[in-house]
Amino acid sequence: QFPTPIHQWNLPNLPEGTEVWIKRDDLSGMQLSGNKVRKLEFLLSDAVAQGADCVITVGGIQSNHCRATAVAAKYLNLDCYLILRTSKLLVDQDPGLVGNLLVERLLGAHIDLVSKEEYGKIGSVALADLLKKRLLEEGRKPYVIPVGGSNSLGTWGYIEAVRELEQQIQLSGDVQFDDIVVACGSGGTIAGLALGSKLSSLKAKVHAFSVCDDPEYFYDYVQGLIDGLQSGLDSHDIVSIQNAKGLGYAMNTAEELKFVKDIATATGIVLDPVYSGKGAYAMLKDMADNPSKWKGRKVLFVHTGGLLGLYDKVDQMSSLAGSWRRMDLEESVPRKDGTGKMF
Template sequence: MASPPLPSSSPIRPRDFTPTAVMTRCAQKHRPPMFEEASYSPPPWASHLHPLPSRFISLGQFPTPIHKWNLPNLPNGTEVWIKRDDLTGMQLSGNKVRKLEFLMAEAKAEGADCVITLGGIQSNHCRATAVAARYLNLDCFLILRTNRTQVDVDPGLVGNLLVERMVGAHVELVSKEEYRQHGSEMLGKMLKKKLLSEGRAPYLIPVGGSNSLGVWGYLEAVREIEEQLRESTCHPDGFDDIVMACGSGGTTAGLALGFHLSPLKARVHGYGVCDDPEYFYDFIQGLLDGMNANVAARDIVNIVDAKGLGYAMSTNAELAFVKEIAEATGIVLDPVYSGKALFGLLRDMKEKPGEWSGKKVLFVHTGGLLGMYDKLQQLQPFISKWKRFQIPESTSEAGMNVGRMF
C-alpha cells in the first residue's frame, strides 16, 4: 500500500513504491556502463514535454555529492549547501557532461563521424566536447574565439587548450570581431559545410551545448537532487533557493524548469556572467518553447547580472574573493562562472540580508577549474605563504644520512 501523502507544504514526498517511481529510481542508480548508449525514460513530471529524447550515452559519474558549505558572513539562520557538479568526471568537465550525454547520443544516432562546437579560447564546453568525442571515437573540430592579435599564432597549451590538444581536437581560431560579425551559428554552419564537402558527417553542437535537447541534462540533475533528498543523503527538508552561474543558459533553463515541474518547487537564481538579464530571459524562453513547456521564463527563474567587467574578465576583487573562499572552505571556484556567481550571491546577501535570512540555499558548482590557469598573472599577488626552508647551521647530522631521490 502506498504511503499517505504529506501536506502540500512539504518539499519532500514520502518514499514512493509505485512501479513508475521504482523504475525511475532504478534508472537513476543503475546507469549503463560508461560510454554505452541506453534508452531514456524522462522523470514522470517531465513526461509531457515534447520532443522527448529517446537515447543518452553514459559519460558522467553520478550522482554528484551535496554537502554543507560553511561560507563566512552569511545572514542569520542562512544555510548554504553545494552540489559538486565540478566532480562529474570526464577530465573535470563539470556541468557540460550532463548536456553532452544527450547531444552525443543524437550525434551517434545521426551517423556523425565528427562533432563541431564553438566558444571562447578557454571554453570549458569546448574542452568537454573534445574529451567526449574522443571517448566515442569521433573527431572534434573547435572554433575558438580569441584576440585579434593572437588569431594567427599558435594558441599554446594553457588550461583547457592543453586537454583539447592532448585528445587531438582540431582547433580553428577566429577573432572576437569576426565572431561578433558572423555569429556563432553562422560560423558553425560554415565549418559544417566545409566538412560535408570533404565527405565528412559532422554534427554541430551549439555554444555551451545549450539547446532544448541539452536542457534535458539538467532536468535529469533535478531528478537526481530529488532522489538525494528522498534518500536523505543531503538536507532532509529540501531547499528554498537554487543558485548557479548562467553562461550559455542551458543549465539554468534545465534547473529552472525542473524545479518548477518537480515536487521540489525551489526558486532558481541564475547569476549571469555575460550578456544581460533581458538576453537570458529571451534565450531561456526559446529553449522552453522548443520543449513545449508552456511556461514563461520570467515566472520560473530570477536572472541576476554578475558579469562585472565582462565574460571571462576578472576584477582583482573577484579573484581575491575566489582565493579567500578556497582558503576558508577548501572549495576552488573558477573565475569565469561559479566564482562570479558566488561573488554576486554573497554581495546580495550582504545588501539584502532580510531576503536570505533563514533560507536553505543550494549552490550548484558547475566546474571550470582549468580556466583558472588563464588568470595566473592576475592571481599571483593574492597567493603568498611561501619561503625558503631554513636549515640550522648547527645541525649535527649534516651529511651523515644523505636523502635519496627515488
C-alpha cells in the same frame, strides 16, 4: 561520475539563519568536469544516433564546454572540431597549452581560431555552418553542437540533474532547499534547473547570475529553450536572473579574483573565475545587500566546474597566492651522510 556530492558550504558572513549548501558538479569527472557533461550526454547520443563521425562546437579560447566536448567525443571515437574565439592580436598566433587548450590539443582536437570581432560580425551559428559545409565536401558526417551545448535537447541534462537532486534529498531525509543558485553563461543549465524544479517535488526558487549579456537576453534565451520542449511556461515565472557580468565575459576585477582566493582559503572550495566565481561573488553580495530576502533560507549553490580556467588568470592572481619559503635547516640537524655538511 553521477550523482555528484552535496555538502554544506561554510561561507562567511551569511544572513541570520541562512545555510548554503553546494552541489559539486565540478566533481563530475576530471577531463569531463563541470555542468557541460550533463548536456553532452544527450547531445552526443543524438550525434551517434545520426551516424556522425565528427562534431563541431564553438566557444571562447578557454571554453570548458569545448574541452568537455573534445573529451567526450574521443570516448565515442568521434573527431572534434573546435572554433575558438580569441583577441585580434592573438588570432594568428599559436594559442599555447594553457588550461583547457592543453587538454584539447593533447586529444588531437582540430582548432580554428577566430577573432572576437569576426565572431561578433558572423555569429556562432554561421561559423559552425561554414565549417560543417567544408567537412561535408570532404565526405565527413559532422554534427553541430551549439555554444555551451545550450539547445532544447541539451536542456534535458539539467532536468535530469534535478531528478538526481530529488533522489539525494529523499535519501538524506532532512534537507529541503528553498533556493537553487547557479552562474549563467549560455542558458541551458538554468533552463533545465528551472524547468526541472518547476516539474519536480522540490519547488525550489531558481536564481541565476549572468556572467555575460544582460538578464533580459537570458530570459528570452531560456524562453526559446523551454518553448522547444513545449513547456507552456514563462521564463520570468520559473527563474530569477540577475546581472553579474562585471567587466564582461571571462574578464575579472581584482576584487572578484581576491574573492576566489579568499573562498578557497576559508572553505577549501576552488571556484572558477568565469562562472562559479562570479556567481558566488554576486550571491554573497546580494545576501549582504538584501539580508531579509535570504534570512533563514536553505540555499543550494551549483558549482559548475571550470578549474582549468584558473590557469589563464595566473598573471592576475600571482600576487594573491600563498607565500613560500626555503625551509630553515639548523646546523645540528643530522645530514644523510652523517657529516653535518650540505652538498
